[in-house]
Amino acid sequence: MRNQTGRIEVITGPMYAGKTEELLRRVRRAEYAEENILVFKPVIDNRYAEGEVVSHNKSHTRSINISKAKDIWNFITDDTDIVAIDEIQFLDEEAVDICEDLADQGIRVIVSGLDRNFRGDPFSFMPRLLTLADQVDKLTAVCVKCHAPATRTQRLVNGKPANYDDPIILIGATEAYEARCRHCHQV
Numbered sequence: 001m002r003n004q005t006g007r008i009e010v011i012t013g014p015m016y017a018g019k020t021e022e023l024l025r026r027v028r029r030a031e032y033a034e035e036n037i038l039v040f041k042p043v044i045d046n047r048y049a050e051g052e053v054v055s056h057n058k059s060h061t062r063s064i065n066i067s068k069a070k071d072i073w074n075f076i077t078d079d080t081d082i083v084a085i086d087e088i089q090f091l092d093e094e095a096v097d098i099c100e101d102l103a104d105q106g107i108r109v110i111v112s113g114l115d116r117n118f119r120g121d122p123f124s125f126m127p128r129l130l131t132l133a134d135q136v137d138k139l140t141a142v143c144v145k146c147h148a149p150a151t152r153t154q155r156l157v158n159g160k161p162a163n164y165d166d167p168i169i170l171i172g173a174t175e176a177y178e179a180r181c182r183h184c185h186q187v
Contacts, residue, residue, distance in 0.1 A: 005081075005106055005107075005108055006102065006103040006104060006105060006106040006107050006108065006109075007103055007108055007109065007134040007135065008099050008100070008103045008109045008111070008129075008132060008133045008134050008135070009026070009108070009109065009110045009111070009133065009134065009135045009136075009137070010111055010112075010113070010129060010130055010133040010135070010136045010137070011023055011110070011111070011112040011113075011137050011139065012112070012113060012114065012115040012126065012130065012136065012137070012138050012139070013114075013115065013138050013139035013140055013141065013151065014114065014115075014116065014140070014141050014150055014151055014152050014153040014179050014180075015114065015141065015153045015177045015178075015179055016141040016142075016150070016177075016178075016179040017139035017140055017141040017150070017179065018139055018141075019112040019113070019114075019139060020053060020054070020059075020086055020087075020112055021057065021059055022112065022137065022139065023053070023084055023086055023110055023111075023112040024053065024059050024061055026084070026110050027039060027061055027082075027084050027110070028061075030081070030082050030108075035081040035082055036077075036079045036080055036081045036082070037081065037082040037083075037084060038064065038072075038075050038076070038080055038082070038083050038084070039053055039061055039062065039063040039064065039084045039085075039086070040063060040064050040065075040066050040071075040072060040075075040083070040084070040085045040086070041053050041063045041064075041065060041066070041085070041086045041087055042065070042066060042067070042087055042088075042090035042091050043065040043066060043067050044090050044169070045086070045087045045090060050065060051063060051064075051065060053084075053086040063086070066091070068091070068092055068094070069091045069092050069093075069094040069095035069098050070094055070098065072085075072098055072102075073098070076102070076107075080107055081107065081108065082107065082108045082109075082110065083102055083107055083108075083109050083110070084109075084110045084111070085099075085109070085110075085111040085112070085113075086111075086112050086113075087112065087113055087114075088111040088112065088113040088126075088129070089113040089114050089123045089124055089125075089126055090113075090169065093124065093125040093128075095111075095125065095129070096125050096128050096129045096132065099111065099129065099132070100132060103134070111129070113126060113129075114126070114153060115127075115130065115138065116151075116152060116153065117153075117168050118153055118154065118155035118162055118166075118168070118177070118187070119164055119168075119187050120152050120185055120187065123168075124168075141179030142179060143179060143180050143181040143184050144178045144179060144180065144184075145180060145181070145184035146181060146183070146184055148181040148183070148184075149181060150179035150180050150181050151181065151182060152179070152180050152181070152182065152185040153177055153178075153179065153180070154177065154178040154179070154180040154184075154185055154186065155176060155177055156176055156177065156178060157176075161186040161187060162187065163187075164187050
């Protein structure tokens with residue numbers, strides 16, 4: 001019964017931990033099971049491709065770009081089994097309630113996103129989403145400085161740590177961010 005399958009799965013951690021890769025792995029498994037899947041990503045995330053979720057190692061799948069979380073409702077149909085959202089932290093806070101509503105309707109919701117911003121603080125509404133999730137997988141990367149498990153994302157500006165006052169959102173990849181452990185992270 002569909003109404004018993006609804007759940008929220010959150011894949012989180014710092015940049016370069018494999019969050020998108022894990023989301024794509026779950027999507028591929030669901031495709032194999034012939035489930036009806038909708039994959040979304042925020043339009044702001046234009047690092048690799050428009051209309052595709054792409055991991056840092058170039059795995060990819062087609063996706064629907066959205067500006068606001070409520071745009072998801074325009075694509076939900078009676079036969080939607082799974083909604084996957086990459087980089088959910090770039091959407092608005094309404095994303096949390098939408099994830100809850102979808103799960104309550106029996107839809108499996110799989111999301112990936114950063115749990116902390118470059119300052120090391122909780123990223124926007126992510127703490128609330130983590131609390132409401134049925135499953136949370138917190139991944140780690142490898143610290144570029146000491147090779148310990150990295151739980152933080154270091155923003156770099158001209159090769160140096162960013163200032164605390166810098167804007168929270170700055171889309172980028174290896175040119176602007178590194179994975180760091182607690183002890184090597186600087187702001």
